[in-house]
Structures are given as C-alpha cells and as structure tokens.
Amino acid sequence: MLVELGAFALVLALAFSTAQVGLSVAARTRRSAPLAAAGEGAAVAAFLGVAVAFGVLIHAFVVSDFSVANVAANSHTAKPMLYKVAGAWGSHEGSILLWCLALTGYGAVAAVLSRSLPRGLRALMVATQGGLGVVFLAYTVFASNPLARLIPAPVEGRSLNPLLQDPALAVHPPFLYAGYVGLSVVFSLAVAALIEGRVDAAWARWVRPWTLAAWSMLTIGIMLGSFWAYYELGWGGWWFWDPVENASFMPWLVAAALLHSAIVTEKRGALAGWTVFLALAAFSFSMLGAFLVRSGVLTSVHAFAVDPRRGVLLLIILGVMSGAGFALFAWRAPKLSPGGVFAPVSRESALVLNNILLAAATATVLLGTLYPLIREAMTGESISVGPPYFNLTFTPLMAALLILLPAGPLLAWKRGDAQGVIQRLWAAALIAFGVGLAAYALISPRKAFAAAGLALGAWLIAGAVAEVLERTRAFRAPAAESLRRLVRLPRGAWGMTLAHLGLGVFVLGACFETGWKQETAEALPVGGALDVGGYHLVLEKVVGLEGANYDAERGLIRVTRDGRPVCEAQPERRLFTAGGQTTSEVALCYRGLSHLYIVLGEQRVSEGAPVWLVRAYWNPLATLLFVGPVIMALGGLVSLSDRRLRLGVAARRRAQSEPPQEQAA
Numbered sequence: 001m002l003v004e005l006g007a008f009a010l011v012l013a014l015a016f017s018t019a020q021v022g023l024s025v026a027a028r029t030r031r032s033a034p035l036a037a038a039g040e041g042a043a044v045a046a047f048l049g050v051a052v053a054f055g056v057l058i059h060a061f062v063v064s065d066f067s068v069a070n071v072a073a074n075s076h077t078a079k080p081m082l083y084k085v086a087g088a089w090g091s092h093e094g095s096i097l098l099w100c101l102a103l104t105g106y107g108a109v110a111a112v113l114s115r116s117l118p119r120g121l122r123a124l125m126v127a128t129q130g131g132l133g134v135v136f137l138a139y140t141v142f143a144s145n146p147l148a149r150l151i152p153a154p155v156e157g158r159s160l161n162p163l164l165q166d167p168a169l170a171v172h173p174p175f176l177y178a179g180y181v182g183l184s185v186v187f188s189l190a191v192a193a194l195i196e197g198r199v200d201a202a203w204a205r206w207v208r209p210w211t212l213a214a215w216s217m218l219t220i221g222i223m224l225g226s227f228w229a230y231y232e233l234g235w236g237g238w239w240f241w242d243p244v245e246n247a248s249f250m251p252w253l254v255a256a257a258l259l260h261s262a263i264v265t266e267k268r269g270a271l272a273g274w275t276v277f278l279a280l281a282a283f284s285f286s287m288l289g290a291f292l293v294r295s296g297v298l299t300s301v302h303a304f305a306v307d308p309r310r311g312v313l314l315l316i317i318l319g320v321m322s323g324a325g326f327a328l329f330a331w332r333a334p335k336l337s338p339g340g341v342f343a344p345v346s347r348e349s350a351l352v353l354n355n356i357l358l359a360a361a362t363a364t365v366l367l368g369t370l371y372p373l374i375r376e377a378m379t380g381e382s383i384s385v386g387p388p389y390f391n392l393t394f395t396p397l398m399a400a401l402l403i404l405l406p407a408g409p410l411l412a413w414k415r416g417d418a419q420g421v422i423q424r425l426w427a428a429a430l431i432a433f434g435v436g437l438a439a440y441a442l443i444s445p446r447k448a449f450a451a452a453g454l455a456l457g458a459w460l461i462a463g464a465v466a467e468v469l470e471r472t473r474a475f476r477a478p479a480a481e482s483l484r485r486l487v488r489l490p491r492g493a494w495g496m497t498l499a500h501l502g503l504g505v506f507v508l509g510a511c512f513e514t515g516w517k518q519e520t521a522e523a524l525p526v527g528g529a530l531d532v533g534g535y536h537l538v539l540e541k542v543v544g545l546e547g548a549n550y551d552a553e554r555g556l557i558r559v560t561r562d563g564r565p566v567c568e569a570q571p572e573r574r575l576f577t578a579g580g581q582t583t584s585e586v587a588l589c590y591r592g593l594s595h596l597y598i599v600l601g602e603q604r605v606s607e608g609a610p611v612w613l614v615r616a617y618w619n620p621l622a623t624l625l626f627v628g629p630v631i632m633a634l635g636g637l638v639s640l641s642d643r644r645l646r647l648g649v650a651a652r653r654r655a656q657s658e659p660p661q662e663q664a665a
Contacts, residue, residue, distance in 0.1 A: 003068055006056025007147045010097075013049030013104065014137040016042045020107075020130030028123040036123045040111035043126055046133055047108035050101045057097060057146050058088045067153035070094060070146045076159035078549035086170035087160045092294050092310070093146035098173060099290065100136050102181035107133060110185045110210070117206060124192035125185075132184055135317055143313055159549065162576040162583045166232050172224040176248060179218025180286040183251060185210040186258065187283035190276045191325055194332040199272040204265035207279060209640055211262065212495075214282075215255040216636030222248050223629035230625075234584035234599040236519060236617040238625055241390045246369040247289035250362055254282045257358035260351045268348055268413060270339030273329075274355065280329060284322040285362075291318050292369075343415040350408035350416075357401040364393040402456045402507065405500060406463020410470060424470055428462035443516060450515025453507060460504030464497045495639025502631030509593075509624025521615040523604060528611070533618025535596055536560045537569075542600075542612060550574045552585075555600040555612065559589055566591070571600035571614075593623040 024039035026032065057070070061084045066072040074091045075084055083090075089098040107129035114122045140146070163169075189207055193199045225248070230238040239245060258278040265275045291314040342348040368385045376382050406428060410421045436455025440446055469475070471493060472485040522530045524539045531537070540556040552574040559566040569587035576583070589596035601613030 002056055003060060003065065003147050003149065006053040007145070009049045009052035009056070010137070010141055010145075010147065013046045013053065013100075014134065014141055016046035016049060017104070017130050017133035017137055020046060021127050021134060024123045024127035024130060028120050028127070031119070033119070036119060036126075039123065039126050039130070043104070043111040043130060044108045046130070046137075047101075047104040050097070050104045050137070053147065054088070054097055054101050057094060058085055060147070061085060061087045064157065066155070066157050067149055067151070068146075069148050069150035072150050072154050072157045074160045075157045076549060077156060079159060079165070080548050082167065082170055083160055083165045086164070088146075089173045090160050090164045091146070093140075093144045093148075095173060095177075095294070096136070096140050096144045097146045098177055099181060100133070100140055102177045103129075103136055103184055104133050106182055106185050110188070114206075118196075118198075118202075121189075121192050121196050121198070121203070124195050125188045128188035128191045129184065132188070132321065135321060139313055139317060143310055159576065162550070162574070162581045163232065165576075166228055168224050168228040169232070172221055172228060174221075175217050175224060176221030179214045179216075179221050179255075180248075180251060180289065182210060182214025182217060183255060183283040183286050186214070186279045187325065190279035191328060194276060194328050197332060197335060199265070199276055199336050201266045201269055204262045204272075204275060207275070208259065208262045208266065211255055211258050211279075211282070212636045212640045215252065215259060216633040216640070218248065218252050218255065219629050219633040219636065222252060223626055223633075227626050230622075231586045231588060231597075232583070234586050234615075236517075236597055236599075236615070236619070238513070238622075241368070241385075241387055243369045243373075244289075244293055246365050247292045250365055250369075251282055251285040251289065253358050253362045253365070254278055254285055257355045257362075258282055260354050260358075264348050264351050265339070268340045268342065269337065270342065270348060271352070271355075272336045272339055273333045276333065276336070277329060278355075280322070280325045284318070284325070287314075287318045287322060291315055340414070342413070345411070345418045346416040347408060347411040347413050350404060350411050353404060354401060354408065357397050357404070361394055361397045361401070364390070364397065368393070399452075399456060402460060402503075405460060405503075406467065409467045409496065425463060425466055428459060428466045431462045432456070432459035445516075447515045450511050453511030453515065457504045457507035457511060460507060461501055464501040464504065467500075468493075468497055491642040492639045495635045495637070495642070498635030498638060499632045500635075502628045502633075502635060504628075505624050505631055506628025509621050509626075509628060512621040513619050513625060516620050518618040519616065521601075521613060523606060523611040524614050525606070525609050525611045528614075530614065530616060532616040533596065533620075534561060535566060535616075535618070537598065537614070537616055539612065539614060542603075547574065550576045553600065553603070553612075555614070557587070557598055557614070559596060567596070569596070569598045571598050573600050573602065590623070593621045595619040595622045597622075 020039050020042035023035050023042055027035035027039055057068075059065075060068045060071050061075050062081070064071065064075060064077045064084070066075075070091055070093045071087075074087045074094070079087070088094045107126070110129060111126050114125065117125070186207055189203065189210070193203050222245075225245070226238045229240070229245075258275065261271050261275045261278055264271045291311065294311070294314060368389050372383050372385050406425060407421050410424050411417075432455045435458035436451045439454045440448060440451035443451075468486075468489070471489060472482045474482045477485075518533045520530055520532045522528070524530065526539055526541055529536060529538045536559070538558045538560075540558055542553055542555045545552050545554055552572045554570055554572045557569040557571070559569060567589040569589055571587040572585035574583050574585060575581075584599050584601070587598045587600075589598070595617075597617040597619055599615040601615060604611050604613065
C-alpha cells in the first residue's frame, strides 16, 4: 500500500508541476499577484510530492521489498544498509527520480526566495522551471517509473552493481545532481529574461548565486567520482577522459565561464547576450549528460542504462527543451542591449578571453566525446578518442587560461594598466619560474612539460596571494591598516581567492602525479617482493574472508623503506556471490601528500605454486588532486555566503526598474 501511495504522490507532483506552469503564465499575462502566489505554492507542492515518492522508494530498498521491480533488480537482503539506501539512486529509474527531486526542490526554493525579482520575471522563471518539471516527471511516470510492481515478487534480489557499492559513490550522485540540476534555475532565469527582454545588472546578480551553488556542488560531485575511480577501479589513475566523465565536466566548464561572464554583465552591463547563451548552454549540457549516461549509447562503468527506447525519449527531451531555449535566444538576443565599451586592456577583456578559452575547451571535450558516437552511427566503425587527443587539444587551452587567471582581478574595469599588473605580479612570476626551474633541475627524471605545469600551479597560488596582498595594501600601508582591510575583505573576494588557489593546488597534484608516477607489476608467491618508488613490498600472506555479501582474498603486504617499516597494506579481491562479479579493493599507504597504491590481482599457478599478480604505484602528491577541488568548492560556498551576492538585487533597485503598471499590480 505504501508503494502505491508513493506512485500516487509522483503523479500528483506531475499535476502540481502542470498547475505551476498554467498559474504562473496566467499570473504574468494578467499581472495577478494571487495567481503568482498560487503558482509558487504549486512549485512547493510538486517538490513535496516527489519527496514523498523518493522516501517511499528508499523505504522499499531498506526493507527489501522485492515486489518493486527496481528493488528486485538492484538490491539484495545481504547488502549493507548504506548500499541499500544508495541503491535508491543506483539504477536508471532511481537516478531519474533523484533528478526530479533535485529539479522540483530547486524550483521550490527559487519560488520561495525570489521575492526581490520583478514580478513578471519571477512568474516566467517559475513557469519555465515548472515546464522542466512537467517534462521530466512525465518521463518518470510513464517511461521510467521506479515504483512499478513486479508480480510475482522474487524471493531474493539481484543486488546492486558491486562497483557502485562504495561510500564515495553512495554520496557522489546527490552532489552531482545538485550541480547538474541546479543549473536548471539559471536556464529558467535566462528564458524568463529573454521573454521579458531585460538582461541587466539586476538579472546577472540573480544568476550568479544559483550558478555558484550549482558549480560548487558539481565540483564536489566530480571530485568524489574521480576519487572513486582512483581507488575502486584499481587502474592507478584518477581521470581517463571517459565519455561519462566528460558528460559531467562539460557543464562544469560552461558554468565556470558563466560565473565570469555574469560578473561583466553585472558590473558593466556588457556581454548580456553571451551570458544568456551560457545560461542556456549550462543546463543543456546537463541534459546532454543525462542522455549520454542513461540512453545506452555509451559502454562505461558509470553508465546507468542500456535501453535505446528510453534513450530516444531523453534525446527528444534534450532536443525540445534546449531547442526551444536557443530558438527563443535567436529571436530575442538581437534586441538585447550591447552594453558598455571597454579597452583591450581591462578586466572586461580579461574575462572575455577567459570565456573564449573555456568555451573552446568545452568544444574540444564535446568533439572528443561525441565524434566516436556520431562516426559509429554513420559508418558502423568504432573508434576510440582517448587521452592523446585531449592532451593535444584541451591542455594548451587550459594552460593559456591559467597564465591569464591571476592578472584578471588586478585589472581595472573599462581601462586597465598592464604595466601596473606586471609590477604587482612580478614576485608571483619569479616564484613560479623558480618552482619550475627547481623541478626540472632537481627531480629525476627530468620532464620539461611536468615542470612547466608545476610552474603554472605555483603561478596560480602565488597570484591568488598577490591579489589579497594588493587588496589589503600589504607592505605599502601601516600594518594596522592592512590588517583592518584584511578583516573587512568581503566574503565574495575570499571565495574567488580560494577558488583560484584551489585550482593551483589541483594543478600541482595533477602535474606531479602524472609526471613522476612510478608503477610496477609482478606475479608474487607468498614471501615474494617487488620495489617501487624507493619502497620494498613483501607479500606476507593471502587469506580468505567472508564479507557481508561477498567472499574475498585479502593480501598482507609489508612495506619498508631503507629497512624501516612504513605500513601494512591489505588489498583485497572480492567476489560478490549474488551477481558473480569481481572487484578490487585498493590499499593506499599515505606518505604525507603522496600515495603508495597497491592492487591484489587474480591468483595464478607458476611452477606448481600459487602466485598473485600484485601491481604497485607510487603517486607523488596525489592527495592534492582531491584537496584542490574541495578548496575550489569551499571558495564557491564562501562567495555564496556573501550577503551582497546571496540577496541578489535590493528591493529599491527592483522598484526603480519595474514599469509603473507592474509596481501597482
């Protein structure tokens, strides 16, 4: 009975989303405050309906109700409780319901917190968000119902994919969807602004907090997915340019461009059309990611579905929603104000160049992701586009962006002083050059590109520090005055500094880990040894053990350096009895910020004795790969806490900008 209640709540949510659209459109047409309030109430009701359905689905997983087809296909009574709960979004149907929960949740929050928006713009934003809800809820109810019954119910379920039974991946989808779907509000604001014909500083200021929130959550989600791939898949790396990885990375790049473009629109009234275009593109890339992951066109450990019929429906949704948004843009964008003019050397120019590089980088990732699919569809020939392509196309663009990044905040609006910026950044440039030169001279083997990458990371970090020193007039004003300025720095400025600093930390980790990584693999008997990165590894024993829903072989590997004990690594190889699948559990020995990464492979027989394939990697400064994005996301959240940004536009600005008849409505 509870399952039927959840299914009814889902249908009710669809009805409320439909009412949300109708009431909000009527409110805009008639300029009626009561109708607008009713539309906003419908947005909250739609969210509550989806929340009830999602809670029922989680309950079905927790109690192992195998009469629900989704539970029977993705759960098992022996599965630990954490993965029973995570199983609610570990399937295609559950993940789409999580998408709808985030979509209606953002819609409800946007409706409640948008009081400072002009009434017409607010009503159209709520209507557009409701339209997105109608489309995705209709898809969920009619094509991907997670609460569909299975008759007769099996005695036992088939369990969740073992690769997904991991703490990092249990929380990865909620963060990722919070980022993906958060961009829907930006999309709705863009559509509303195009219909109203008003893309101004007030609108840009409202776009920024929603983009910041989505970008921060997306950063954490991508980091968790990368960390999961790093220690769960056992291949020793953290990013492989997998198409599904790219599907989450492209919205992140576009959202980063949107954050910078919106600043220009807010401060100078320029780039209005481009900012709207990015707002539409950001959520369009999120919907493209949903299509790629859930349509069956990709073969990946990250993919959720292999159902072409539902994939076609998702493609139609992508085409209709994005197509409608960009068609509206093509119609209305020429009428938008071009904004203020600015000199070639100015903060506006730096942000424009930033956007050009981010857009070009996104285009290279999009081409590398879709070209193999398009070619296979047209010719039947399968090809692979891997790291060599992205290293050749994406890396130079990002290197140019990193060189530019510290200079932008130090340039003045409208007309900047290039010589003054050089004077402020000379110390940062000297530090970066010294770091790169020292890395090339002292670290063996010598690698010029990796050393240059370290110089870029140091340039970003030193540049972020230099920007703070400039804001506080450090070493140029009395210490008390500099301290007063430091304490009174707005949180938005601190957030930008943290984001740029975190990016520098990530670049340092990426260049060190990829440039000076060491690896080795040998088939070892008990008592056998291998060496990697100056460490000596001895396989002491391999024992069998029984887990909650798997059987495993666990190795005990003693690690020493120069005869001194370092750690005891215990990598595992697990066999999940429910599905017959095998996974590797990596052992990580943390050595400061570096990792000794050990994988126990399959058992073989050599000369009549059992041996195990042991692979070991020395990953220097690998921790920075995951700390950097956390700092970046923290920077976004700190900026979001800035009252000036979070409140958007003051009420007096709204009163000044609204037409007289709308103020009286």
